[in-house]
Amino acid sequence: MAPILSISNLSKQYASGFQALKSVNLDIEEGEILALLGPNGAGKTTLISIICGLVKASSGSASVGGFDVVRDYRQARSLIGLVPQEISLEPFQTVMDALRFTRGLFGKRNDPALLRRILEQLSLWDKRDAKTMELSGGMKRRVLIAKALCHEPRVLFLDEPTAGVDVELRKEMWEVVRQLKADGVTIILTTHYIDEAEAIADRVGVIRGGELLLVERKETLMQRMGKRQMRVELMQPLPAIPASLARYNLDYSAEDRSLVYSYEANGERTGIASLFADLSAAGILLRDVETKQSSLEDIFVGLVEDKS
């Protein structure tokens, strides 16, 4: 199946001379959720803005549903919904009027049944006649999503949908995103929050300094790059790590009397068996053992640091 969104060698140099994107290539399949992770200034918003026709690329191309975002701007734009980072609503406009107006901007006829369905899906139906200024922050964000959906786009961009919102509201947003995916909408979201990508994305792209460092299925990424850590709690404090254990690069914490050993989760030999044998030979008695898989956060930090 042809990708719904295809980005090819996309670069952007701003008038200031700043190179915000460096030859980005990316294909997105219909119905997937892609999280673009990256630190401040990585180029996430620039990338989205080019696809939505708000910023002009210096070179390269992008197409949505087969329509080039420059040459076939209207068709491409009609397939895209954009939820911007900043909350921008007309304070005196009602929720329903905001939706009707936005749908009209896309040259679409009013469709009360559709707008009702969207508002219900976002738990805003009972707020349809409220002025947007009367809504809470969480509701305003949901109105932005509703506005982005009311011309029936196939691809939805969410630029930092949960920046600065509380835990409860973030979870609520994640649920909304999952529901939209279930309805067949393709979603590209940018985020600084790794747990957000871990919770809802199918694929994760890591962008830094305008370069797309990698794009991979979340599970593959965690399996391929993930390390495991084994923490061994000791019966007695250890004055120093014996020379016979030096090759394991163990970290010792005097506070909780434990040794931590890191190993490749998918390596052929983990070294665990020989570590136990060497611990025993050194007369070190164990109280408890636990292992844990590194998180997407560990992987992300490692990746971003490696390249700096």
Ligand SMILES: Nc1ncnc2c1ncn2[C@@H]1O[C@H](COP(=O)(O)OP(=O)(O)OP(=O)(O)O)[C@@H](O)[C@H]1O
């Ligand atoms: N109009 C502009 N002129 C010059 N430089 C710009 C312009 N817009 C953005 N930049 C620069 O391009 C870089 C990428 O910005 P962009 O907003 O795409 O990053 P981002 O990954 O979305 O960051 P954040 O997470 O902080 O929103 C930044 O260094 C920014 O200062």
